[in-house]
Amino acid sequence: MKLLSSIKPDNMRNLVTHFPQLLSTLQIESSILNTAREFHKEGVNGICFLGMGGSSIAGNYVRALLSKEAKIPISVTRDYLLPTHVDNKWVVIAISYSGNTEETLSALSMANEIGSRIILMTSGGKMAQKSKHQIVHLPEGLQPRAALPLIFSAVLPVVESLAGLKITNFQYLEEVLINKSNTWNEWLAPPKEIAEAFIGKTPLFIGARHLAPVAYRAKCQINENSKALAFHSELPEANHNEIESFVKTNGCSVLPVFLRSGLESTKINRRFDVTYDLYLEMGLSPINLLASGDTRLEEMLVLTHFLDMISVELAELCSIDPVSVEKIKELKHRLSR
Secondary structure, three states: OOOOOOOOOOOHHHHHHOHHHHHOOOOOOHHHHHHHHHHHHHOOOEEEEEOOHHHOHHHHHHHHHOOOOOOOOEEEEOOOOOOOOOOOOEEEEEEEOOOOOHHHHHHHHHHHHHOOEEEEEEOOOOHHHOOOOEEEEOOOOOOHHHHHHHHHHHHHHHHHHHOOOOOOOHHHHHHHHHHHHOOHHHHOOOHHHHHHHHOOOEEEEEEEHHHHHHHHHHHHHHHHHOOOOOEEEEEOHHHHOHHHHHOOOOOOOEEEEEEEOOOOOHHHHHHHHHHHHHHHHOOOOOEEEEOOOOOHHHHHHHHHHHHHHHHHHHHHHOOOOOOOOHHHHHHHHHHOO
8 A cells, every 4th residue: 555645744834634544544454354353253251553763652542542431451662671461361452563573573582372363553674574373564764753643543443342332433534634733723722832831941732641652652753753851741630749840840841731531520620620720830831732522532633633743843943853853763773783
């Protein structure tokens, strides 16, 4: 499967702009979904995602999204080792966009040894050579972080099939994201305006429930695309520790960015409001970013798209190449010696 001709893999702004289209590019083979449905009929005790970096984030999104609907545990492993609770009654979904991620291949080997049922997602490399497993072949040529919408559009239907749930319509989601991106300036702010507020600051993205993984994704995008420090945290947990670190913060460079949902429960809504006010009183200048969408899934993807564009805007404001990841390449080179 090939990417749209309008997609330019060496241009991060172009890739982020095409986020909605990438959501509906991939057509999963019916045999993959049929296999997942067969696993469901046989009985699945749990689903374990294996992956690192941009390849693993889709697992976090699915886990947060289906935490209420799925009747089985969903876990995400970023390590060389497979958790010991995963056995042959679990389904392991190994994701490596390059197909050569050493941590993922190591954990996958352990899953093979114990006889777990396995589904692979990759664009090539060593993982694509494991022909005895069901493989979702991803279009190649992208940075793994830019491939999130592609990977997510493959992962979610597979997990929905494994859990006996209705399959998501990604064509509809593409339309939603395009419409929302055309009106960012109306319901949020221009991404460049938010990016300008990040200059000289260290953004701390704070989410709750289904927006917690969106906060993590935003942190990663600022790190990789903008080559800048950023962190993430989650409510209500941050109220039990992190909040004390801002008591004496005169001149502090931390910029709290609250990712708000229109679907917040009363308790979570109250926590966000009170935490925002306390941070103001501590001398910080927090920002509220309200997600837009009729469902949790729409909110997650719309806000992710917006935050991805902020990372590109920040990179360009700072004259940074958002595609290059030289330090990651150097690290991999040294580890391979």
